Amino acid sequence: MIIDLHTHAFPDALAARAIARLEVEDCKANHDGTVSGLLRSMDAAGIERSVICSIATKPGQFEPILKWSLSVASERLVPFASIHPADPDIVAHVRAVKDSGLKGLKIHPYYQDFDLTEDALNPFYEEVTAAGLIVIAHTGFDMAFPRDRRASPEKTLAVITRFPELRFVATHLGGWQDWAAVERFLIGKPVMMDLSLALEYLPEEVARRMILRHSANHLLFGSDSPWGEPSEALQLLRALKLDEGLMRKILAENAVQMLG
Numbered sequence: 001m002i003i004d005l006h007t008h009a010f011p012d013a014l015a016a017r018a019i020a021r022l023e024v025e026d027c028k029a030n031h032d033g034t035v036s037g038l039l040r041s042m043d044a045a046g047i048e049r050s051v052i053c054s055i056a057t058k059p060g061q062f063e064p065i066l067k068w069s070l071s072v073a074s075e076r077l078v079p080f081a082s083i084h085p086a087d088p089d090i091v092a093h094v095r096a097v098k099d100s101g102l103k104g105l106k107i108h109p110y111y112q113d114f115d116l117t118e119d120a121l122n123p124f125y126e127e128v129t130a131a132g133l134i135v136i137a138h139t140g141f142d143m144a145f146p147r148d149r150r151a152s153p154e155k156t157l158a159v160i161t162r163f164p165e166l167r168f169v170a171t172h173l174g175g176w177q178d179w180a181a182v183e184r185f186l187i188g189k190p191v192m193m194d195l196s197l198a199l200e201y202l203p204e205e206v207a208r209r210m211i212l213r214h215s216a217n218h219l220l221f222g223s224d225s226p227w228g229e230p231s232e233a234l235q236l237l238r239a240l241k242l243d244e245g246l247m248r249k250i251l252a253e254n255a256v257q258m259l260g
Contacts, residue, residue, distance in 0.1 A: 006222030104134030140175030173198035194222030
C-alpha cells in the first residue's frame with residue numbers, strides 16, 4: 001500500500017482557473033487539477049489513497065470547501081477541510097469539521113497571510129487538539145512568495161512545544177528550502193513530516209541523512225500533486241535505498257496509524 005499524504009485537487013468547474021492562477025514558472029502542474037486527474041496520476045504511480053489538501057484563502061470559503069470535501073470523500077480520497085485564520089467563527093468551524101467526520105485541516109501561512117506562532121492562532125490550535133484533528137501545515141518558504149520566515153522550522157518547533165498533543169504535520173521535510181534550519185531545529189524531534197517536494201531539491205546524501213536521523217515513526221510520503229509528480233517522488237525515495245521496514249512506515253504504515 002502507498003498513501004500520499006499531500007495532494008491537491010479542485011472542483012471541476014474551478015480547476016482550470018485554479019491551476020492557471022497557482023502555476024509559477026518553475027513549477028507547472030502535471031495534471032488538470034480535477035479529482036479525476038488526481039485519480040489517474042495515482043493509478044499511474046500505484047498509489048492506493050491520497051489526502052486532498054484544500055486551502056481557504058478567505059474566511060467565506062470554509063463552507064464551500066467543507067461541502068465539496070464531503071462530496072468527493074471516498075475509499076481512495078481523504079479530503080481535509082480548511083479554515084482561514086481570520087475566520088470569526090474559527091472555533092465553531094473546527095467543531096464542524098470534527099462533526100463532519102473529516103480527519104483534519106490544511107493551513108498555509110503564505111496563501112492565508114499569517115505566522116505559525118501568532119497568538120491569534122492559539123484558540124485554533126487548542127480546539128484542533130481537543131478535537132483530535134490533524135493539521136497539515138505548509139512549512140518552509142514558498143516559491144510564489146517573498147522569503148519571509150512565517151513558517152520556519154523554529155516556528156514549527158515553537159508550535160509543537162506549546163501544543164505537544166497537537167497532531168501537526170510539517171510539509172516538505174519540515175521546511176521547503178530551509179533544510180539547514182530543519183536539521184538544526186526539527187530533525188529528531190517528535191514532529192511528523194511529509195516528504196513532498198523535498199527529494200526533488202535536496203542532494204541525495206542530504207535527504208538520506210535527514211531521513212535516517214529523524215524518527216522512523218514521524219515520516220510520511222507526500223507528492224504535492226499536481227505540483228509534484230507522484231511517480232517521480234516515489235522513484236527519488238526508492239533511490240535513497242532505505243531499509244524495507246523504514247520504507248513501509250514512510251509509504252503507508254505511519255499514515256494508516258495517523259488517519260485511523
